[in-house]
Amino acid sequence: MALLVLGLAIFIGVHSIRVLAGPWRAAQIERFGIRAWRGVFALLSILGVVLTVAGYGLARRYPVPVWLPPPGMAHLVALLTAIAFVMIVAAYVPNNHIKRVLGQPFVSGVALWAFAHLLANGTLHAIVLFGVFFIWALVEVRAGRRRDREAGVVYPPGSASGDALAVVIGLVAWAVFAFWLHGVLIGVRPLG
Structure with a gap:
């Protein structure tokens, strides 16, 4: 540890x-x-x-078990991490509503990813890892929004094509990770 x-x-x-x-x-x-x-x-x-x-x-x-996640949590976590992937991708896709609304979609996505993993993992090491990332991301979101306000940053208006691109790339990246890379890299296949 x-x-x-x-x-x-x-x-x-x-x-x-x-x-x-x-x-x-x-x-x-x-x-x-x-x-x-x-x-x-x-x-x-x-x-x-x-x-x-x-x-x-x-x-x-x-592992040091702290709590046991309820059955069926994998489905909720899959949904939340899919949304997190879209948010993270939206940070790099120009002209999308997600970036305009969130302002800090990358760290917002990290916060959602970490929160989702906290729901699904009840061991001490998982709580430490995902808890630290969750708290850090929340602090970063707040700080980033404050920096944007102080600098007068205005994100460009979003477009349907920007939104579609962020969603498609995010969901494809999520699917590749959830169905293949997570098992290869982490050793856990979250969706079987």
Whole structure:
């Protein structure tokens, strides 16, 4: 569990600098340049992911049950994660209503993904992993909306084609992950 917590601390810590220490971040970018900042950010992010994945894998060997998810939860989780995938994709598809309404669709999607996984997993290591991501994403959504308000950001109006593109790409990505990659990468086939 310690490796999982260390990985999460590094990954979430690096991804929280803008919220927790914005002026320090700006000073470091000014001092070392944006390329150096992005390089260190990427290396620490990768280290955090590797430690988190390794720590989660080790913790799965000796699970500590906290609660038992009710039967049928997989269907609700599948629906919520499909919506989360669409939200995450909407962050990158131009001119869609999802981005205009949410403002921060990527981290909103991460929050929904984490919440869905909290519903389906009752082990201590799962609660730590998904709980940390859920809380971090909620904080990031709030901070991102505040930054947008302060900067006067106005998202362009959405279009039906932008919405359709976000939904189709999101659902295809979700289907590939839910029916194939989740089993290959995580070792769990959520939909059989």
